[in-house]
Amino acid sequence: MKKLFLCLFLFIYIKSFGQNQLVITKDIDNFWIAYDEIVRTKDSLQKIEIIQKKYIDKGTEGLKGIMEARQYTANDYVSAIEKYPLFWSSIRKNTLMANSCAKDIQNGIKRLKKIYPPLKPAQIYFTVGALRTNGTTLKDKVLIGSEIAMGNQRVNTSELGKRFSHLPPYFETNPLDNIVFLNVHEFVHTQQKTTIGNNLLAQTVLEGACEYLATLALKVNSPNPQIAFGKLNDNRIKEAFTQEMFSTNFENWLWNSTENPFKMRDLAYYVGYAICESYYNKAIDKKLAIKQMIELDYNMEDELIAFVEESKYFSDALSTYKQNFENARPFVTKIEPFMNGQNNIDTLVKSVTIYFSQPMRKNSADFDIGPLGNANTMWIKKRTGFSEDGTSYTIEIQPLISNKNYQLWVTDAFVNQNGLPLKPYLIDVSTEK
Numbered sequence: 001m002k003k004l005f006l007c008l009f010l011f012i013y014i015k016s017f018g019q020n021q022l023v024i025t026k027d028i029d030n031f032w033i034a035y036d037e038i039v040r041t042k043d044s045l046q047k048i049e050i051i052q053k054k055y056i057d058k059g060t061e062g063l064k065g066i067m068e069a070r071q072y073t074a075n076d077y078v079s080a081i082e083k084y085p086l087f088w089s090s091i092r093k094n095t096l097m098a099n100s101c102a103k104d105i106q107n108g109i110k111r112l113k114k115i116y117p118p119l120k121p122a123q124i125y126f127t128v129g130a131l132r133t134n135g136t137t138l139k140d141k142v143l144i145g146s147e148i149a150m151g152n153q154r155v156n157t158s159e160l161g162k163r164f165s166h167l168p169p170y171f172e173t174n175p176l177d178n179i180v181f182l183n184v185h186e187f188v189h190t191q192q193k194t195t196i197g198n199n200l201l202a203q204t205v206l207e208g209a210c211e212y213l214a215t216l217a218l219k220v221n222s223p224n225p226q227i228a229f230g231k232l233n234d235n236r237i238k239e240a241f242t243q244e245m246f247s248t249n250f251e252n253w254l255w256n257s258t259e260n261p262f263k264m265r266d267l268a269y270y271v272g273y274a275i276c277e278s279y280y281n282k283a284i285d286k287k288l289a290i291k292q293m294i295e296l297d298y299n300m301e302d303e304l305i306a307f308v309e310e311s312k313y314f315s316d317a318l319s320t321y322k323q324n325f326e327n328a329r330p331f332v333t334k335i336e337p338f339m340n341g342q343n344n345i346d347t348l349v350k351s352v353t354i355y356f357s358q359p360m361r362k363n364s365a366d367f368d369i370g371p372l373g374n375a376n377t378m379w380i381k382k383r384t385g386f387s388e389d390g391t392s393y394t395i396e397i398q399p400l401i402s403n404k405n406y407q408l409w410v411t412d413a414f415v416n417q418n419g420l421p422l423k424p425y426l427i428d429v430s431t432e433k
Helices: 002-020 026-039 044-056 061-070 074-083 085-095 098-115 167-172 175-189 200-218 225-232 234-242 268-282 286-295 301-311 318-328
Strands: 123-127 135-138 141-145 332-336 351-356 380-386 392-397 405-410 425-430
Touching (some): 026 123, 074 085, 098 175, 098 200, 175 200, 200 268, 200 301, 225 234, 225 268, 268 286, 301 318
Parallel strands (some): 123 141
Antiparallel strands (some): 332 351, 351 392, 380 392
């Protein structure tokens, strides 16, 4: 009886796991139905209504997920359809191949389960987005933007322009040929504790783990050009990365353009891959190494540092790099027309100027409420902005009342010319009684 119960349990588990691996593609069909109606329609409001009713409202949980993850709107879809007709015409045939890819993808996930038996079920959704992701995840869902993920050299990119300048070289790599690899990479994300790292090092390792484990499971080299490029330029990349690894600003390393010193985007994928490869190669127990890569709590800094140091990828202790990073960060030197901490500021103060230790980039600035909350926030009326040399920033503030404590965080969204984030600074003052 016990044996019968066990067999029944295993059958149900395996069947359930298989069902959750179904590759769901109905969003692609719905998109092209809506697309055909939109291109035949002249009325702008009617186009919005068509994409909403024929695509978005009929969407799977995967479409809802990718719209949430990338903040897509009906307007985004209509705008993309109108601006890039040659692109859509050329990508259509590729996206309709999603069903034929399903079996290969499921086989790829089975191979992932062989190297990581605790693999949890998830579902893969092929959707059509508005050109802002080839793939991402949300909880237990893999979300594929097929208009990018299923591109190849035959896709017409002549209309895409500067905003999507990264797509033509990406399509030259024939991503359609590597659709299984992409799905295995993204599937690993569904197994991790988080997909959002607190700092660059955390995001780098969690992306690198997915990339490296996909190569292990499928027994192929990564098709992504960052990996091959990184292996040829490892020392230069490593030296530059150590200067920013504890940064909360990812723009030099992730989801960026080729306008950087290396002329290659997303090089954090390579660094993370190299860390995980080194960790795996040095591990005596390979199965345990895979488990640790996936189950690591990337946002627990002590755990992350221990993992990275065990890989021996970097030559020095990470505490050294962290201290160097902190020493290099810009900081607030003073504020005017009062001193921070002052408890008798004039209620007639109309503006505040913040001074920095280094020139800052003029396209990045933000503030936040302080620990005392909304009631004690120094609210901004208008942002006058940066001085010409970028060493100060002025805000106009809402009227102050007497005998009150005011706070305002100057956040690390302020960055210097090299992209290093500001040490956050709390303005904390009180008005006169």
